Amino acid sequence: MATLKPCPMCGEDVSLNAAACPHCGEKLRRTAKSKSHGEGDATGGLIPYKNPMALTAYYLSIASLIPCFFFLGAVSVVLGIMGLKRAKQTPAIKGQVHAWIGIILGGGCFLLWGGLFATGVIAAISSGR
Numbered sequence: 455m456a457t458l459k460p461c462p463m464c465g466e467d468v469s470l471n472a473a474a475c476p477h478c479g480e481k482l483r484r485t486a487k488s489k490s491h492g493e494g495d496a497t498g499g500l501i502p503y504k505n506p507m508a509l510t511a512y513y514l515s516i517a518s519l520i521p522c523f524f525f526l527g528a529v530s531v532v533l534g535i536m537g538l539k540r541a542k543q544t545p546a547i548k549g550q551v552h553a554w555i556g557i558i559l560g561g562g563c564f565l566l567w568g569g570l571f572a573t574g575v576i577a578a579i580s581s582g583r
Contacts, residue, residue: 479547511560
């Protein structure tokens with residue numbers, strides 16, 4: 455019978471022999487160089503590497519600030535929602551803030567630049583008559 459121990463990240467019971475938690479993916483066997491808190495990097499866990507959808511939504515929303523890339527705002531909204539769902543399913547996975555920034559900023563840029571583009575197209579069509 456295998457002995458169980460709680461995962462340090464999510465608290466679920468995991469076998470002593472497990473290399474990673476099957477619930478949250480946290481590595482259980484640590485090397486001397488790895489840290490015991492956060493995401494294990496120099497940022498102290500500020501960058502949610504375990505939630506790539508939220509992180510991608512954040513970066514795409516920043517790119518959507520450039521008017522010719524306004525369509526990336528719609529993609530960042532979708533990825534942000536997916537990132538929020540993933541963070542809700544597994545609380546040990548961070549990224550809620552990045553996901554919300556992706557949703558709000560990406561959606562705002564999509565509506566702003568898309569609206570201005572549509573207005574320009576309509577004005578060009580109307581003046582051509």
